[in-house]
Amino acid sequence: MLNRHGFLAAMGAIFCLSATGISFAANPENSGKPNIILVMADDQGWGDTGYNGHPFVQTPTLDAMAKEGFVFDRFYAGAPVCSPTRASVMTGRNPIRTKVTNHGRYMRPHEQTIAETLKANGYVTGIFGKVHLGSGQPDSPCNPTGMGFDEWVIGLNFFDNNPYLSRKGKIEHRKGKGSVILMDDALAFLKKHKDSDRPIFTVVWFPSPHDPHAEVPEGPSLYEGKPHAGYYREITLLDQQVGRLRGAIREMGIADNTIVWYCSDNGGLVRETSGGRERKGSIYEGGLRVPGVIEWPARKLKGRTSVPVTTCDIYPTLLAMAGIELHAPHPLDGMDVSGIIAGTVAERSKPMGFWHKIQGGQGTWSDRIQKAIMEKQHAGAPLPHDPPRMRKDVDEFPQFPEHTSTGHAAWTDWPWKLHRIGGTRFELYKLTDDPMEKTDLSKDPQHTQRREQMQQELDTWMRSVIRSLNGKDYQQK
Template identity: 85%
Template sequence: MLNRRVLLAAMGAVIYLTATEVSFAAKPYRSDKPNIILVMADDQGWGDTGYNGHPFVQTPSLDAMAKDGFVFDRFYAGAPVCSPTRASVMTGRNPNRAKVTNHGRYMRPHEQTIAETLKAAGYITGIFGKVHLGSGQPDSPCNPSGMGFDEWVIGLNFFDNDPYLSRMGKIEHRQGKGSVILMDDTLEFLKKHKDGNRPIFTVVWFPSPHAPHAEVPEGPSLYKGKPNAAYYREITLLDQQVGRLRHAIREMGMAENTILWYCSDNGGLVKESSGGREKKGSIYEGGLRVPGIIEWPARQLKGRTAVPVATFDIYPTLLAMAGVELYAPHPLDGMDVSGIISGSVTERSKPMGFWHKLQGGQGTRSDQIQKAIMEKQQAGAPLPHDPKRVRKDVNEFPQFPEETTTGHAAWTDWPWKLHRINGTKFELYNLSDDPMEKTDLSQNPQQTQRLKRMQQELDTWMRSVIRSINGKDYQETK
């Protein structure tokens, strides 16, 4: 097996999309490469924004971003829970391939990440906030340095007020609202590098609005008497921090050539505003459909699309937009959707696969773990605090039978979506006609051929995923 990736040379490419006079072009020089900032909420549903019509939640910053930028009306998280979706952003792959099958699982360091590829292309890289893909200890191959990040301040999972955060492996007990602290660290990183000779890649992953909703926004108390008021208060808090970010990059003169991409890591906590059937934790639409906005003032990205796009598309798309050659030694599930963004492409050419609960999740108490590590660091005690956490999942290659179908999988070939539940039960929906997935068409005689074709495609894809989790991808890249 490969223990690390090969070192990549700096690379540049030119991609022109001329159908709408929008071009994503870059030369291998600092002045031409865009800065890139990825922002992600934790548990915000598609309908939990003002611009998507929520009846009372206040999200003026996201509303302004949606007005100024380009909105994905059908943007999907790679999984209905947090850690797997984050792995899909990093790799452009279904997270099961990297053994991030559920929350709390570590991403294998064998994976090629977007941070590593951009770093090799000359970017300075930083990540701030909730990572939930590995360790925060300095000598772990699963910490952000091992994922390709030059600088980082992270929580292992969600955090609220007065969090314990790992700054490059040293634990700090910070005072204040976690989401505000996260933005403080982000802006410090951007200010530090804005005048350098390297473009900047920054990942900003909020811990809100994840329960228990202890953080509150600035200003008067909001939503008294409203259902789920604490949840929506945290959404307004993170909206305020998105506003801080957008204002700051304008003040720093960075906004014009910065790609800013916002989304959530899974469906929301309230079914009524999830944008589909069910909510977080479900493969039905409400567990996967999330807010999605991208802006890049230099390219005047504006408009709204109903073409499906997912978090696993971020990696290949951003490389195309930045003019960086795609390095993908392992099979990708995502595709370059820059044509959809530019308007030159009006349909998705690649189906989307989802698969949840192949394995169970694992608890990660971020503050408890990092507080204990901090106390050992301060006492000069041997590290790591827990040897199992430093290399968890790194060299574990359990061999699943290729025909494994445990859990709930789905195959979306727009507008059709096929569900496969524990391998035996199938459901088929037309999302265009039935966005709430109420009418199962799997027994409809008119859909017999479609059902059979999609079952075969889903089965082939699931077998491919099992081969990946078994380690076949890494053997092929020796």
């Protein structure tokens, strides 16, 4: 069992070491829009990095990014499982609004994504790795082309060694470690476009460290006899691949004006280092709190903040940093946090809402599905999974009662966090004093007014989410 005392001290600490006086406006030395690279791990917990004090896992690249860049000490995934968080990155919205209510659900093509917005503003766009938001078939409206990506090589869900990947709809059986292969593809994309007059938007979504942990890093065998050794080997493997990325963009001469933003898609698999109570799959802190680091050498981002930031904030923040005006046709749950990064803003102005298990998830066996498609492609036969997977979650809008409260929701108005469990049970925590959410203050008379106000705010937000889920946003458009 890992010792967690060091983590508890770090979790309770408040950092305000953010950089100051940074301007994101273009300057004469570098007037072009920045390249943007979004990197995401699959199931890495907040404490599963060296820079956050893990006792043995080796993450020298992430540690260097943390030292040289800007660290979000309280960075939150939009959901405690993978597909919904990815939808929050793409749209700046709570994923339930987009119909990604749980893992394996498709994101509706009606959504406006960050890729579509950046593409409309001159960017060339590419996505590589685990997507888990839709189809890999060429004619599906829910494939990455429909999300705004020019080039893509993807798995439908997690994958490990020797994966089957879809390159713009054509399935390839690749040999090697999946996390290495996707970085090969991402670097090839960057190299292809580095000398063009268009800025580059690249999404690199790792399949690691999701189980079954079959990938291993380069070098001698690590962590023998340690708990969860396979999990931590894959974290070191992805760290090595992030190192390849940082080294390659420097060799290409594009690192200075490139924003690299790293995070995980949900809490980790080990409770002791999850960054809070519970782990992946939970709305408690351990299921949502994840590593978050951003670097942009041209703007000398440096420091660390405890102001809460979420994956819903990535979309509006990057547009602000790139000098692009955001015209959002649908309600956003995220906010522009560039002021927090610049050191000009000391607190979050918008509460964060979370909601899980309004619906169950759906299994997506990436290699099994894509292998079947590849065999049909080679044989010139009709493709399988058509139409069920081609247009899943696209044409029909099943209506949810507006007062739906299934599952577990939470409302964080820092430092207070209100849980609504099963619709009727409430818990209230003050995270600065109680980062492990042990002492429920919901029945404390001193906090009755606060609890009632937060209950009303959470309920109002949940009704808004249900209206979005029922398709009202698109009807207004």
